[in-house]
Amino acid sequence: MFETFIAPFSTNPFMAKALLAGFLVSVACGIVGTLIVLRGLAFIGDALAHGVLPGVAMAMILGIPGILGAAVGALAMIAGIGFITRRSNLSTDTAIGLLFVGMLALGVAIVSRSHAFSGDLVRILFGEILGIRSVEILLQVVSTALIAGCVAIFRRPFLLLCFSPEQAQTSGYSPRRYHGMMLLLIALTVVVSFRTVGTLLVFGMLLAPAASAALFSRKLSTMMAFAALIGSVSTYAGLLASYHFNLAAGASITLVASLAFFGLLVARHMSQSHSARVHP
Amino acid sequence: MSSGKKAHATVKAEALSIGYPGEMVLEGLQFELAPGRILALVGSNGSGKTTLLKTLAGLLPPVSGGMEILGGPPLACPARVAYLGQFHPSSFMLPLRVVDVVRMARFARHGLLGRLAKEDEQAVQSAMGVTGIAPLAEAPLNTLSGGQRQKVFLAQTFAREADLILLDEPAANLDTPARKAYRSHIRRLAEAGTSIIVATHDLDEAAEYDLTMLLARKVVAFGPCRDILTPETLLATFGIAGTYQEGRIVIVEREHGHGACGHGHEGPCDAQPRASPGARQPPCLPP
Numbered sequence: 001m002f003e004t005f006i007a008p009f010s011t012n013p014f015m016a017k018a019l020l021a022g023f024l025v026s027v028a029c030g031i032v033g034t035l036i037v038l039r040g041l042a043f044i045g046d047a048l049a050h051g052v053l054p055g056v057a058m059a060m061i062l063g064i065p066g067i068l069g070a071a072v073g074a075l076a077m078i079a080g081i082g083f084i085t086r087r088s089n090l091s092t093d094t095a096i097g098l099l100f101v102g103m104l105a106l107g108v109a110i111v112s113r114s115h116a117f118s119g120d121l122v123r124i125l126f127g128e129i130l131g132i133r134s135v136e137i138l139l140q141v142v143s144t145a146l147i148a149g150c151v152a153i154f155r156r157p158f159l160l161l162c163f164s165p166e167q168a169q170t171s172g173y174s175p176r177r178y179h180g181m182m183l184l185l186i187a188l189t190v191v192v193s194f195r196t197v198g199t200l201l202v203f204g205m206l207l208a209p210a211a212s213a214a215l216f217s218r219k220l221s222t223m224m225a226f227a228a229l230i231g232s233v234s235t236y237a238g239l240l241a242s243y244h245f246n247l248a249a250g251a252s253i254t255l256v257a258s259l260a261f262f263g264l265l266v267a268r269h270m271s272q273s274h275s276a277r278v279h280p
Numbered sequence: 281m282s283s284g285k286k287a288h289a290t291v292k293a294e295a296l297s298i299g300y301p302g303e304m305v306l307e308g309l310q311f312e313l314a315p316g317r318i319l320a321l322v323g324s325n326g327s328g329k330t331t332l333l334k335t336l337a338g339l340l341p342p343v344s345g346g347m348e349i350l351g352g353p354p355l356a357c358p359a360r361v362a363y364l365g366q367f368h369p370s371s372f373m374l375p376l377r378v379v380d381v382v383r384m385a386r387f388a389r390h391g392l393l394g395r396l397a398k399e400d401e402q403a404v405q406s407a408m409g410v411t412g413i414a415p416l417a418e419a420p421l422n423t424l425s426g427g428q429r430q431k432v433f434l435a436q437t438f439a440r441e442a443d444l445i446l447l448d449e450p451a452a453n454l455d456t457p458a459r460k461a462y463r464s465h466i467r468r469l470a471e472a473g474t475s476i477i478v479a480t481h482d483l484d485e486a487a488e489y490d491l492t493m494l495l496a497r498k499v500v501a502f503g504p505c506r507d508i509l510t511p512e513t514l515l516a517t518f519g520i521a522g523t524y525q526e527g528r529i530v531i532v533e534r535e536h537g538h539g540a541c542g543h544g545h546e547g548p549c550d551a552q553p554r555a556s557p558g559a560r561q562p563p564c565l566p567p
Contacts, residue, residue, distance in 0.1 A: 038374055038375075153392060153393065154392065156384075156387045156392060157392070159384065160384060160387065162374060163374060163376070163381070163384065164365070166337075166339055166363070166365050167363075167384070169338065169339055169355070170337050170338065170339065170355070170358060170361065170362075170363045170388075171358050171384075171387050171388040172355065172358035172359070172388050173387075214375060217375040218375050218376070218377055218420050219375060219376070219377070219380065220374075220375060220376070222375070223375045
């Protein structure tokens with residue numbers, strides 16, 4: 001038992017670091033993912049997760065930290081979506097879609113100029129959780145604390161915004177300001193998490209645990225806590241599966257998180273069916 | 281909630297024109313609403329009721345002209361103005377209990393971090409009691425019926441204890457006892473000094489209130505309901521040729537559209553006018 005479930009982390013420092021980094025990503029993604037699910041921002045979250053690609057690729061080529069490039073890419077994405085929706089009659093979805101494919105294509109184009117095209121792209125898309133460094137974990141700690149602090153301070157406008165933007169505005173909280181703040185929090189989460197699970201898989205960690213938590217939560221804070229817990233359990237189980245079955249670590253974590261959603265959905269359905277039979 | 285007398289009008293509109301970018305809805309509005317008065321906005325779909333309420337709530341900027349809400353610009357005192365819109369599209373899946381939704385009404389009073397006090401909890405419980413949802417306090421919002429949700433949203437509006445309440449078709453989805461309870465409650469609030477503006481399609485309801493504004497992309501008439509419902513204003517507002525007698529519209533002849541046909545069509549039918557027994561019920565004519 002110990003050999004199977006504990007030893008991989010206690011005997012391999014890189015696994016312990018990966019577990020810690022995964023827990024931090026889970027907490028950040030659980031908090032921000034809850035806002036994404038409730039505010040209906042899944043598409044913009046997906047687009048941001050991919051929008052960082054050209055920034056990261058450019059940073060690699062220029063030899064500067066990838067996180068800076070990711071931040072620039074995310075901010076460019078947010079600004080671009082705002083610009084298109086303000087200056088055209090197109091819906092936000094269309095603006096997001098346009099920038100999504102555009103930024104993804106730009107990222108691939110930039111990476112293709114690199115000598116190790118496929119290796120770089122895979123690293124950006126799927127992360128390097130097993131090669132995470134202490135300084136990156138420290139950055140995760142700071143950013144997760146920042147995200148949790150922001151959500152704690154602005155929980156009222158965020159809740160009102162999820163409930164009804166009109167209610168937020170008539171309660172004295174500018175929907176535009178707090179929507180922008182939500183986007184920045186999503187961007188921050190994506191930027192600091194991409195090294196761990198990659199730009200492609202960070203979206204899975206944003207969405208799957210929060211969607212799972214939404215199935216049985218009655219309060220916003222409970223949903224965030226459940227989402228963080230489900231993400232953390234998925235991280236542990238995913239890393240374990242990766243270790244024992246020689247699977248890609250980032251993909252294993254996200255796969256477990258997605259399977260957890262379907263498992264909980266089926267469990268809820270069965271529980272409701274049972275209740276209906278017992279109390280018709 | 282206001283209790284004392286106030287010198288200034290709660291709402292004051294001067295040469296106010298409202299609408300959306302590229303679309304003027306109402307022009308040159310000129311009216312005042314004193315504290316403790318209830319104003320009904322009546323008109324067909326698209327007549328400007330919701331646009332006016334949204335403008336007064338500060339959700340839409342005026343196209344031109346001026347308005348004062350509680351002596352200042354809209355949204356200057358969010359804690360003193362409550363607004364209930366028609367739709368809450370995204371609220372259905374939120375993991376919130378009924379009591380949490382009603383509690384949100386008190387956020388405007390306490391900013392980002394101020395703690396809710398005992399008086400806030402009393403206001404929340406009182407509003408839930410008035411609307412009959414106290415037994416559902418712990419129920420998740422997403423398990424309620426449409427009518428129950430509407431009661432929750434009404435409770436949230438009342439829980440703000442505002443000096444001005446703006447209600448956009450609040451009785452939609454409510455059953456008859458709930459409608460009666462809501463109408464009695466807003467009358468009590470008005471007696472305590474709260475000004476209320478209600479968009480409604482129910483002329484019986486409008487007749488209960490102090491003032492009525494008939495809208496049809498313009499102000500057709502403004503004043504006590506019984507005084508302004510003339511054959512001319514009915515025709516201009518609903519396209520109905522009829523008269524208003526003892527709380528009912530007696531239809532004489534249809535002018536255009538499907539109004540007052542009693543067949544549940546769009547357009548003027550939304551006014552829900554009722555023909556008195558024996559009055560000639562016009563056939564359903566094509567527009």
